[in-house]
Amino acid sequence: MACMENDSAAMGGKPESMLEVRVELVDSDPKIWRQLEVRGSLTLDRVHQTLQTAFGWEDMHLHRFTADDPFAPLRTVDGQMPETLQWLPRQECVETDDRPEEDLALAQLLALGGGAAFYEYDFGDSWLHRLELVSQRTWSEGTSPARVLDGTRRGPLEDSGGFPGYEELLEALADPAHPDHAESVEWVAEITDSDEPFDPAFWDVESVNHALAAQAHARN
Template identity: 65%
Template structure:
């Protein structure tokens, strides 16, 4: 499918309700958004970074299917699996620029689903699922977090096995690594306050999103 076939319907922008789940999280870590379908994937990347508390310190990519599912050969050959990356990182034949693809286009290519992987070492895999769509109006913000559960894992915590080990140590003062992990978490968060993995401040996320898009619009005006 060409990008033009998967874009906003009839030239009109849409508001997409999208549920994003951190794959393999137990208890489940998830977010539910209202996002403009015209958002480019690099903009969606920034939204997800903000909503999950990431720091944009690692590589990322978007794909239309689970990148870790076994591939099935077609006519004896394995099909090329496209992935969307920042334009300057596109090097392989299947690499496509995330700046040139909208969220609406990506979800159409994936039949309403897509995946976003952040940090290829810890491999935080997010599943995006289209819940509903409606026409956008002048009052529709580019991105709004509606609901969610639990904060995102800490950067560089070693994937879910490492993050769970850290959380176990924090919760048990008698754990041999309690002091070490407590100091590490305080350094990562910049706070000595108790770390609550269940905490999620939806209004704070939305305030940050508003400010991010305001700055982006201001930068675009300056360039004109």
């Protein structure tokens, strides 16, 4: 079925806001998170691109936004399990409750979730990110639409098997005596296109913000 079209009111009439949002990979240990400053009117398709850059993803898989935790236990209504309302790229909307991410702004999604929301990337590895509104201020002309303020650790590698697979990969990389060490080193070099030793703790905020600025410039 076709997507349900934009059910949200326009942002017009209210001053433009800059939102400070903490985004954390659910179940990461040690924690992997980013502190972002994002224009509230940014539509979810552009928020998706921002999150991909902030966590080092390659946009190789499907994704979705939800106002509530999509994996939290749900209570049946009239004997049926309610569907989770989700926002997807317009071309991926197939179910009745699917809605196009291009039609909803970040501020609106966070309002629907009471100040929090979720972003899932790669439905196989299921990298679930929790977005939480920290603060907001009035947007100033000339301010970048999205930038990273802080964060820790690089995002997991694409296709590494979710956290169980990623943890096994890190164990193999850290131990030269591990039977999968050589194969893991070779696989990481291919994925990262680098022969440098893989450091899961390394993360460079300046390079991320440079990439975000380039994205914004390309749209102008």
